[in-house]
Amino acid sequence: MTQTSHEEVRIGVYICHCGSNIAGTVDVAEVSRWAGLLPNVVASHDYKFMCSSLGQELIEKDIQENGVNRVVVASCSPHLHEPTFRNACARAGLNPYLFEMANIREQDSWVTVDKGEATKKAQALVAAAVGRVAHQQPLNSLFVPINPDVLVVGGGITGIQATLEIANSGRHVYLIEREPSIGGHMAQFDKTFPTLDCSACILTPKMFDAGNHKNVTMLTWSEVEKVEGYIGNFTVTIRKKARYIDVDLCTGCGVCQEKCPKKVIDDVFEAGLGYRKAVYTPFPQAVPKYPVIDRVNCTFFQKGTCKACEKFCPTGAIKFDQADEVITVTVGNIILATGFDLFDARKIPQYGYGRLANVFTSLEFERLTNAAGPTGGKVVMRDGVTVPKTVGIIHCVGSRDKNYNNYCSAICCMQSLKFAHLVKEKTGAEVYQFYIDMRTPAKAYDEFYQRIIHEDVHFVRGKVAEVTDAARNPGEEGKLIIQVEDTLVGKQRRIPVDMVVLSAGLEARADAKEVALKFGISCSADKWFIEKHPKLDPVATMTDGVFVAGACQGPKDIPASVAQGAAAAARVLSIIGQGEIEIEASTAIVDELACVGCKECITTCPYQAIEFLEDKQKAHVIEALCKGCGTCVGACLSKSISLRHFTDDQLVAEMIGAMWTMKQFERAELEAQNA
Amino acid sequence: MPEPKIIGFLCNWCSYRGADTAGMARLKYPPNVKIVRVPCSGRVSPELVLRTFREGADGVMVLGCHIGDCHYSTGNHRAAKRMPVLKKVLEYSGIDPERLCVNWVSAAEGERFAKIITDFTETIRALPPLTEEMTWTKG
Ligand code: FES
Numbered sequence: 001m002t003q004t005s006h007e008e009v010r011i012g013v014y015i016c017h018c019g020s021n022i023a024g025t026v027d028v029a030e031v032s033r034w035a036g037l038l039p040n041v042v043a044s045h046d047y048k049f050m051c052s053s054l055g056q057e058l059i060e061k062d063i064q065e066n067g068v069n070r071v072v073v074a075s076c077s078p079h080l081h082e083p084t085f086r087n088a089c090a091r092a093g094l095n096p097y098l099f100e101m102a103n104i105r106e107q108d109s110w111v112t113v114d115k116g117e118a119t120k121k122a123q124a125l126v127a128a129a130v131g132r133v134a135h136q137q138p139l140n141s142l143f144v145p146i147n148p149d150v151l152v153v154g155g156g157i158t159g160i161q162a163t164l165e166i167a168n169s170g171r172h173v174y175l176i177e178r179e180p181s182i183g184g185h186m187a188q189f190d191k192t193f194p195t196l197d198c199s200a201c202i203l204t205p206k207m208f209d210a211g212n213h214k215n216v217t218m219l220t221w222s223e224v225e226k227v228e229g230y231i232g233n234f235t236v237t238i239r240k241k242a243r244y245i246d247v248d249l250c251t252g253c254g255v256c257q258e259k260c261p262k263k264v265i266d267d268v269f270e271a272g273l274g275y276r277k278a279v280y281t282p283f284p285q286a287v288p289k290y291p292v293i294d295r296v297n298c299t300f301f302q303k304g305t306c307k308a309c310e311k312f313c314p315t316g317a318i319k320f321d322q323a324d325e326v327i328t329v330t331v332g333n334i335i336l337a338t339g340f341d342l343f344d345a346r347k348i349p350q351y352g353y354g355r356l357a358n359v360f361t362s363l364e365f366e367r368l369t370n371a372a373g374p375t376g377g378k379v380v381m382r383d384g385v386t387v388p389k390t391v392g393i394i395h396c397v398g399s400r401d402k403n404y405n406n407y408c409s410a411i412c413c414m415q416s417l418k419f420a421h422l423v424k425e426k427t428g429a430e431v432y433q434f435y436i437d438m439r440t441p442a443k444a445y446d447e448f449y450q451r452i453i454h455e456d457v458h459f460v461r462g463k464v465a466e467v468t469d470a471a472r473n474p475g476e477e478g479k480l481i482i483q484v485e486d487t488l489v490g491k492q493r494r495i496p497v498d499m500v501v502l503s504a505g506l507e508a509r510a511d512a513k514e515v516a517l518k519f520g521i522s523c524s525a526d527k528w529f530i531e532k533h534p535k536l537d538p539v540a541t542m543t544d545g546v547f548v549a550g551a552c553q554g555p556k557d558i559p560a561s562v563a564q565g566a567a568a569a570a571r572v573l574s575i576i577g578q579g580e581i582e583i584e585a586s587t588a589i590v591d592e593l594a595c596v597g598c599k600e601c602i603t604t605c606p607y608q609a610i611e612f613l614e615d616k617q618k619a620h621v622i623e624a625l626c627k628g629c630g631t632c633v634g635a636c637l638s639k640s641i642s643l644r645h646f647t648d649d650q651l652v653a654e655m656i657g658a659m660w661t662m663k664q665f666e667r668a669e670l671e672a673q674n675a
Numbered sequence: 676m677p678e679p680k681i682i683g684f685l686c687n688w689c690s691y692r693g694a695d696t697a698g699m700a701r702l703k704y705p706p707n708v709k710i711v712r713v714p715c716s717g718r719v720s721p722e723l724v725l726r727t728f729r730e731g732a733d734g735v736m737v738l739g740c741h742i743g744d745c746h747y748s749t750g751n752h753r754a755a756k757r758m759p760v761l762k763k764v765l766e767y768s769g770i771d772p773e774r775l776c777v778n779w780v781s782a783a784e785g786e787r788f789a790k791i792i793t794d795f796t797e798t799i800r801a802l803p804p805l806t807e808e809m810t811w812t813k814g
Contacts, residue, residue, distance in 0.1 A: 057683050103695075107698055111702060111703055111704055128711065517783065523783045542695070542782065607747075607748060628714055629714050629715040631753050638718075646714055651711060651713065652723070652726055654711050659709075659731055659732060664681070
């Protein structure tokens with residue numbers, strides 16, 4: 001392809017320091033000097049932050065005053081700032097497709113050890129972009145309408161908040177939850193810090209609102225199987241697991257649960273401390289009110305007889321022959337609020353969880369102290385009756401420990417302080433806190449810490465080495481002994497207690513990677529979902545139209561999760577408000593003179609976007625259907641089909657730019673060796 | 676021994692983002708591979724790869740989404756079928772087919788990306804310079 005206009009190509013090159021992110025590794029001044037010598041380059045600058053308004057003005061000024069008509073910015077990934085710089089070009093009157101980006105941060109300065117090598121790589125990438133941009137053509141963007149419906153995945157407090165914000169604005173939300181009820185972890189908690197509000201009291205009304213909102217389709221006991229499409233137009237396949245309950249007939253009266261003879265240990269909601277039936281709702285205020293039958297534990301499903309629930313159900317709502325249902329919904333945006341898993345305290349054997357009866361996890365303690373929990377809110381030891389006289393609470397279990405998770409789980413200090421208060425209030429027991437550092441940074445948190453200090457709680461600074469029942473003296477007999485180095489006193493201590501609570505950290509969901517894959521987003525090494533920008537774009541992801549909120553993005557307490565749920569909703573609403581969205585103008589085009597009519601492209605196209613013009617015996621691209629993958633280009637034998645913005649000319653020029661630079665350096669090195 | 680010169684054609688949706696993920700995690704890998712972004716691995720025509728070798732590349736990588744995850748549903752199926760044929764052509768032309776790396780990296784797989792780059796750079800380093808191998812360039 002040749003240039004559309006015969007005007008001379010005048011390229012401006014801008015090298016971003018990104019503070020020290022790039023400039024710390026890449027010699028930006030050298031890259032800029034060197035770029036100035038490349039063919040067609042008329043301006044070359046390096047600047048601290050190209051994405052800042054001053055940086056963008058630099059580009060705009062060169063376009064308007066110095067006749068720059070092609071722009072190359074070497075900075076971060078185009079997935080981050082390509083839109084920013086394209087807009088800057090457009091503002092200055094330059095077609096945004098005459099812009100090209102060289103990724104010298106994610107793909108160079110951050111991954112290259114040697115500074116000299118990083119600089120050379122940056123030079124090669126800049127030369128590649130300069131080569132390419134000279135061949136780029138102005139294009140006009142296409143606009144597609146945005147489907148205003150939204151999918152929210154995860155019915156914890158974050159997902160509920162996002163759902164309500166969007167539904168209240170008049171948009172439709174599909175709220176999907178894999179457990180039988182929405183509510184998430186917050187439904188399990190007793191009190192919330194630092195205000196000590198009752199968790200259920202503030203959550204239940206929101207659950208009810210979300211579940212009964214006229215703009216919400218709630219799909220519990222359901223999971224997303226497949227996601228196709230792109231921002232504005234996603235098609236999502238959802239599996240509604242069989243409940244074995246006809247929800248149209250069920251009134252939620254609870255008779256089935258009463259009559260079901262099969263008791264099952266409730267590992268999920270009651271954290272293993274209580275029982276549920278084989279037909280159950282996880283808790284009395286569950287939304288929706290319909291139970292599910294747990295097939296694995298149901299006597300009828302396992303042995304073929306029983307059907308007690310069916311016999312007693314007053315409305316005939318039990319349906320043993322129900323099957324999973326697979327449905328598809330179309331939405332324009334997706335919010336992931338899939339939450340966290342608790343760190344499995346069994347992984348630290350020296351703390352004795354699972355081996356020593358009176359070692360509890362934080363979630364178990366939440367259930368113990370919850371008035372609706374298995375003990376009716378009595379804080380008692382594993383025997384169910386004995387009230388502890390001393391309780392040790394251990395912080396940072398599985399967090400800030402390179403053997404498990406390096407990160408701070410953010411909630412454990414406050415949670416442990418809350419536990420101390422509740423133990424004091426309910427039992428009057430002596431309470432010991434074992435902490436590494438006390439972290440109470442949010443609003444009214446440190447005040448809460450001060451309050452607990454004055455409630456006569458003992459604070460021992462040090463990482464607990466071991467919890468053991470091996471007594472060394474009569475005073476330790478029958479107790480759990482916490483072995484710790486008290487780093488404030490500089491002494492080893494053994495503190496005998498009746499009960500130990502492990503403040504277990506938060507972890508990404510066990511299946512976070514698969515979920516990320518399904519929705520086309522990324523996970524960090526710790527499996528938390530990665531946001532688009534850690535500071536400035538905390539709920540968007542690199543995949544347009546897919547947002548993350550709450551603890552699936554990293555450890556978070558309730559206020560932060562709620563804020564993110566609302567933030568994600570706001571982002572989605574702002575997209576919906578635009579009505580339509582610009583999509584890449586990069587579509588395929590057939591050169592009819594060269595086309596031999598072999599139809600190879602037609603069989604290759606994944607979208608049936610190429611038709612055959614019988615009269616001309618030529619292939620023809622239907623632009624509205626073309627998504628710009630270019631697979632047809634790879635298949636065309638006569639080289640008569642090309643993909644706009646990814647033409648052979650452009651890609652070859654880019655490749656040659658990089659090759660040429662590498663060869664230059666190689667030659668220079670050889671000469672240096674020979675000399 | 677000169678450093679291997681490698682060009683990587685990476686699809687925009689998975690492997691290019693996988694490279695970004697590696698960057699965000701500050702993983703370190705050799706600088707030899709220069710990345711050219713393509714919309715999909717299906718866009719990479721055999722001619723583009725051959726042209727890259729002709730320009731003097733010691734190795735070429737074509738990385739796409741995992742099979743089943745292509746942003747354009749089946750673009751990478753085409754690449755998966757085309758590239759083995761291309762390897763035969765390379766062999767026929769006197770280029771060690773090992774010099775063409777075809778692999779799949781998801782956006783989440785920064786570590787996998789860094790490993791594939793490191794391994795491929797090592798593979799190429801172990802081979803003799805391409806110019807010695809390509810008999811047809813001498814004649
Ligand atoms: S988009 Fe990645 S291989 Fe097709």
